[in-house]
Amino acid sequence: MSVNLTLTLVASVLVGTGAYLFLSRSLVRALMGFLLMGNGVNLLFIIGSGPAGSPPIVGAGDGGPMADPVPQALVLTAIVITLAMTAFVLALAHRGWQVGRDDLVADDTESARIHARAEADDLGSEPGAREQAEEIAAETERSERGHHGRRDDAATDEEGGTA
Amino acid sequence: MSDGYAWMVPLLVLLPLIGAGLTLAAAGRTAVQRVVSVTALSGMTVLAGVLLWASDTQGPQVMFVGGWAANEGIVLVVDRLAALMVIVSTVVTLAVLAYSIGQGASGFDEESDGHSPLPVFHPTLLVLAAGVTTTFISGDLFHLYVGFEMLLAASFVLLTLGGTAERVRAGTTYVLVSLLSSIIFLAAIGLTYGATGTINLALLSERLGEIAPGTAALLQLMLLVAFAVKAAVFPMSGWLPDSYPTAPAPVTAVFAGLLTKVGVYAMIRTQTLLFPGSPFSDLLLVAALLTMVVGILGAIAQDDIKRMLSFTLVSHIGFLLFGIALGSTHGLAAAIFYVVHHITVQTTLFLVLGLVERVGGSTDSTRLGDLARISPLVGVLFFIPAMNMAGIPPFSGFLGKVGLVQAGVAEGSWLALLLVAGSVLTSLLTLYAVAKVWGRAFWSENARGITGQGPVRGGHHEALGLGVLAPTVALVAVGLTLTVVAGPLFDITTRSAVDLVLREPYLDAVLGVRAEAGP
Incomplete structure (x- = not known):
C-alpha cells in the first residue's frame, strides 16, 4: 500500500505538537494538546483507508475506484466523541477556575x-x-x-x- | 448456529440507556428515578443470567446489529466470559445503587447543600453501566472504544460530582490520563485498520497472523499500553490512588469494582483472541510482578483507609495480569475467577468504608479508633471482605490465588516461579496492610485515634439505617457465596478459558453465522 506523505507529515506534526502541549500543567493547554493529537489520529484513519476515490454511493460514482467508507464513519464517530470530551474538560477547567482561581493541576x-x-x-x-x-x-x-x-x-x- | 437468545443481547445496553433517558427526564423526582434505575438494573441482571446460561449451554450468542455482516457492521457477542463479567458488574452496580438510595440525602450533603441527591447521579450511573456492558459484549475493536468512551464520560461526571476543589484536582488528573489512553487506543485502531482492513475481532484474529510480525507486535503493544493505563498496571498506575479516594463512597465503590476490570477484560479478550502465543508474555509477567509489589508497598505507607484500598486495588490487578500473561487455560481460568472475586470484594470494601465514614466521621486511620466497640457490625462487615481480599482460607480470594499459583507452577519457567513467590509475598503484605488499619481504626483503645485529634467532623456519629446496611450486608454475603459456589464457578471459568484458548467457538459463532447470513 502506498501512503500519502503529506497526510502522514501533517498527522505527525499534529500529534507531536499535541503531545508537547499535553505535558503542560495547565488544563486548557493540555486540552489543546488533546485536540491536536485527536485530529492527528483522525488523519491516521484517513491515511489507513487508502487512496481517495469517488463517493461510496451506488450510482453516484463515475465508475472509478470508490473511497473506503468505513474509516470515514469511524472518524466521524471519533470526532463526535472528542467534541463531548472537550465540552466536559472545558466545564472542568471553568469549575477549577471558579473554585481555585487557577488553571494549573494542584499537588496531591x-x-x-x-x-x-x-x-x-x-x-x-x-x-x-x-x-x-x-x-x-x-x-x-x-x-x-x-x-x-x-x-x-x-x-x-x-x-x-x-x- | 444458536441465536435463540441473541435478541436479548442488545437489551443489555438498551435497558440502562433507556433508563438513563427516563431518569434524566424525571430529574428532581427522586422516587421516579429510583424506581426506573432499580428496574433497569434488575432487568439487566435477569437478562445477563439468562445469557450466561444460554452461552454456557448453547455457545456464544451473536447479534449482528442492523443485519450487517461481520466485516461491515457492528457485532455483539456474548460468550461465557462476557456473560459472566456482565452479570457480576450488574449485581455490583445494583448493590451500589441500593446503597446510594439507602444513603438518602445525607450522603450527598456536600454535593447538594443537604437537599435531595443530585438529579444527575442516577442517569450517569446507568450510562456507566451501559458503557461497561458495551465493552464486555462488543465484537469489534472500534465499538469497544465507543464503550470505553461511554463509561469514561460517565465516570468523569461521577468523579467530579459537586465540583469541590479537591474533586476538580482529582478529576483533572483522571480525565487527562483517560483521554491520553483513549488517544493511544484510537491510534492503535486506525493502524490496525490500515494494516488489516478490518476491525472486527473475529476477522482480525484470522488476518493478524498474515501480516508482518513486526507490525502485529506494534499493534499489540499499543493496545496493551492503552488497556494497561485503564487497568492501572504499573508503571501506568499512578493516577488511580490519586483520583479515586476523593469521590463519594458509592462512586468510589463502583469505580473500584468495574473500571479497572474493564481494562483487564479488554486485555484478556485481545490477548487471547488476537495475539495467541504472544511474544510479550515475559514482559507482562514482569509488569504483573511490579504492579503487585509496588502497589502493595504503596498501600502499607498510607494512613487513609480509602487510599490504602486504592493501592491494594492496583496491587491486585497484578494477580489478574499474572493469569493473562501465563496465557494457559489454568492461568486464564484462575484470572477470570479472580476478576469475579475482586470486583465483588473491592466494591464491598469501599461501601463498608462509606459506613466507617458515617460512624467515625473520617477514613483516616490515625483519627479513628475503637470502632469495633462503637459499631461491632461495621467491624464484622469490614473484617470479612478484608480477610477475603488478603486471601485467608476458606474465602474466594484464597481459592483464586491458589488457582494462579498452581497455574504458575505448572508453567514452570523461573519467571513464573518468581511471580508465584511475588504473589504469596503480596498476599502477606496485603494482610499486613489490612491488619495495620484494623488495629488502628477498630481495635485501638483510644476512641479518638492514635493522633488524639479525633474525627474530622467532630462527634459526627450518624446512625446507620437499614438502607445502607442491607446492600452492604448483601454484597458481603455475595462475597461469601463465591466461596460456597467456588466449584461450579471455577468450572464455568475453566470452560470460558478453554474457549478463549481454543478460539474456535468464538470464531465459528461470528464468522460461521456471517456465511449463512450473507447476501
Missing part, C-alpha cells in the same frame, strides 16, 4: 504529607533529625498554604472588583 497534598513523613523517618537515628523533620513538614505546609493563599488573594481581588 496527601502524597506530599506521606513523603515528608517518610523523609522524617529516614532521618530518625541521626542527631538533629527532629528539627529536620519539622522543617520538612513546615516546608510542605508552607508550599500548600502559599498555593491556597494565592487563590484567596485572587478571590478577594475579584470580589473587590465586582463590589
